[in-house]
Amino acid sequence: MSEQRVAGTAPLIQARGLTKRFGTFTAVDAVDFDVQPGEAFGFLGPNGAGKTSTMRMIGCTSPISDGTLLVLGMDPRTEGAKIRGRLGVVPQQDTLDNELTVRENLIIYGRYFGFSRPECARRADELLEFVQLTDRGKDLVEPLSGGMKRRLTIARSLINEPDLMLLDEPTTGLDPQARHLVWDRLYRLKQRGVTLVLTTHYMDEAEQLCDRLVVMDKAKIVAEGSPRQLIERYSTREVAEFRFPAGVQETLDGQFEGLGSRIEKLPDRVLAYADDGEAVVIAARERGLHPETVLVRRSTLEDVFLRLTGRSLIE
């Protein structure tokens, strides 16, 4: 975890043996990671992997059970309020006040940080512009679409000009167009040098936004690197996907052996990993395999996850 490090700057987040337990259940099991200033850092993993618990510990809303955690150089146990004053938090579930207008939601949130009312109003207008909601400022929150509410939540999290943004599943539940609008805004923040920490179970989101990420599964970090590094390390350049008519795949035991460097059998298809996917397809035909459809594609983080855990990200 070194290539992003800027000389002479301390990490914004440093976790060692970080653990969260709820009774006998361990949600986060002794994880280590650093987040450097200016980078976009992701936690990729399926639901229940411990991503949200990790985020809530970083956000100083959930106390750590074990290990050490430093956020912005401070200890959440003793300086929680001070740390939170410098964070911008986008929670997984919207926490907007439906009884107030869009603009009022921003102003009142700024007041939580102790900014003066005129200052809050000025920032609110600036942020509405940034998330393209200026014309909805006087409307109540309730009729807004899911994507607009997300953008409003992002605007809200920026009201204190945070040093560090925490985004928990920022686009879960949004339609593709709304997701791209959110990504676009996050990408702009990244270009401005805002440090982003996000969780996601979408590999495309992780690939689009993250400079570096950790893969989480069952409360542990199972791999760490940039999206490209992870793909290089844990997968091949290409993947050939074979789909067979119903019932056929089960009869083909053993016939894939030696195709590509690795075979992964999913319930609905067979994946053959190779640097040259076309060559694998030709080899399969020569063996007399007759798949219904064949697809050759580049490896993604989904393949990395499958390799590391034997399961898909979204089940």
Next chain:
Amino acid sequence: MTAAAMTRPTQASPWATAGRVFEHRARQYRRLYRASLFGSFGIPALFLTAMGFGLGTYVDRTPDTVLAGVSYVQFLAPGLLAASLMQTASFEATYPILGGLQWNRIFHAMAATPLEGRDVALGNIAWITLRLTLVGTIFAAVIVAFGATRSWLIVFAVPVAVLTGLAFATPIMAFTATQRTPDKFAQIFRFGLTPLFLFSGTFFPIESLPTFLQPVAWLSPLWHGVAVVRALMLGTIGDQPLLAAVHILVLLAITFGGALLAIRTIRERLKRG
């Protein structure tokens, strides 16, 4: 977003941070106050007319040693004032609190900023205090307009009635923070508040109850509140000042105990997410 020139506020006092929660609640109320204030006039006027004058006409015909020359509407008005603040307080400590924790989750939004559980609890208690003061003042004004008070000490009866309400609000708020659904609220109202409303000396002196039941009134915060509010409005507070002080102390103790508990349960709830 302008650059680093921004002024970052330094650590604020607990008063200031709780004040921000209060400010949020006040901002929400700005949308509702017209309808809400209208109701605050209407309910007492209706009750005093129906019970005080309607029912009171019959009661006043019967010579009674307990009421001792006090008209029924004058006896009833203090009870209604205290009981009405009990109900307002209990409502404010249930649905809006559960809403902020469970439905729109705005209290969780607060906990992600420099604010914390204590601020959420105290800010809401402060807000409820203001709400009760408004409702209580209007109620008292209606009572005066109906000629149902005997003493100018009604001015002090309002804060005592507010305190009575708070003695319900803080423990109920502490309970609300342990709930995920409003299912048990109906039980609080039905099996908790309604009996208290009926048997705390609101409509008739508890001396009319069977002797063995009378000590039970001591367990009712409403009875303590009604006793002092009535003594103030009838101008008899000077008769037993020590007893009045005990009543007030009981209400203060419940309010503070409830507030400490509410801080704890809200804090725990916000930690759990």
